[in-house]
Amino acid sequence: MSPKAKGVLFGAAGVVLGLLLIALIVVLTGSYNVAATDRHNPIVGWALTTAMENSVESRAGDVIAPPAFTPAMVEAGAGAYKGMCAHCHGGVGDSRAIWARTMRPIPPPLARVAPEWSAEEVFWIVKHGVKMSGMPAFGPTHEDQSLWEIAAFVKQLPEMSAAEYAAYEDSHGGEGHSHGGQESAGGGHGHGGEDAGSGHSH
Ligand code: HEC
Known part of the structure; x- marks a missing residue:
């Protein structure tokens, strides 16, 4: 040399x-500074987001989705979503719980960002969670079938009207979270008389 x-x-x-x-x-x-009230410096923020996106993309490559998502699956997923996800990710219109907005990273509204992820990627994220972010893993407590239902619903969210969203029932109201705070936070926006009315439409 x-x-x-x-x-x-x-x-x-x-x-x-x-x-x-x-x-x-x-x-x-x-x-x-690990305080959630302090923004990440841009380099750390970029590194975390990019690492997360690329990690999910490469790992979700092996996931095989069911051949089709039926309306029954979407409906079952809607109930689970309202009980397990909406307080962090909001529904149609933004109904995240107030505390979800002070998380870092802030859980993004899935009605807006769902098109950026394939159904397989949504499934992977929900099953495994995301380290160091506050996104929980639901795989250890839920069957793949339920997770596919949720993924099917999440992929429908961007095209859904607020009324259609409101018409789905929260089927998981009692599952694993008995405190009422998030119920009122989740339903706090646009939750009015018309909910009951549209609830009969299916
Ligand atoms: C306690 C709050 C919390 C709950 C409950 C929660 N999430 Fe998350 N989720 C997060 C956070 C925070 C992120 C951001 C992760 C990141 O960017 O690294 C996230 C990210 C995601 C993403 C990737 C979106 C993106 O662009 O970053 C998807 C998809 C997702 N969650 C789906 C769900 C679903 C479906 C449920 C319900 C089964 C759920 N989450 C429940 C906090 C939560």
Whole structure:
């Protein structure tokens, strides 16, 4: 190896070590503010979002969706969604719980972002959750069938009107969350007399 190549090699190794040292200092001294009230610095924010998207994309590649999503599946998924997801991700119109908006990352409204994910990716995210984000894993507590129903419903959300959304019943009202706060937060917007009326339409 020429002396010049050696120099380049040592220089590169020095830079890598320097970066590792900086990272270690940040980790050990607590200088990165983990408060959810503090925005991520843009580099960390970019790294987390991009790592999450690419991780899901590569892992969901092996997931095989059912051949079709029937209206019965979508309906079952709607009930589960209202009970398990809407307080964080909102329904049609934005009905996230107030505390969900102070999470970091903020759970995105799925009625808006669902087109960015395939049904397989939604299924994967719901089954496995997302580390360091507050997105829970529902796989350990739910059958794949229920998770596909939820994925089927999530993929329908962007085309759904507020009235159609309201017409679906919350079938999981009693499942695993007995405190009433999120019920009122979830239904707080656009929840009025017409809900009961449209509820009869199916
Ligand atoms: C406690 C709040 C919470 C609950 C409950 C929750 N999620 Fe999430 N979810 C999150 C957060 C936070 C993220 C953002 C993760 C990230 O960006 O790294 C997320 C991300 C997602 C994403 C990816 C969206 C995107 O563009 O980042 C999907 C899809 C999703 N959740 C579906 C669901 C479904 C379906 C349910 C119900 C079965 C659910 N989530 C329940 C907090 C929640």
